[in-house]
Amino acid sequence: MLILNRKIGESIIIGEDIEITILEVSDGRVKIGIDAPEDINILRKEIYIDITEENKKSLDIDSNVLDILKKI
Structure with a gap:
């Protein structure tokens, strides 16, 4: 397992076409956005x-x- 620290607005790239962005951190919860092809x-x-x-x-x-x- 890869463990990374990210701040709000920072992203992680998986492969060539999947991006995960940290949108919000509040009350012990993290809101993420995932940009990926429709077939995933x-x-x-x-x-x-x-x-x-x-x-x-x-x-x-x-x-x-x-x-x-x-x-x-």
């Missing part, structure tokens, strides 16, 4: 985890349905 998905980690778990659940349901259909 940007999700909060907790949302990403929720989506991944739901996808896994749907795969389990599908395999159960296939087992039932095979018996018919």
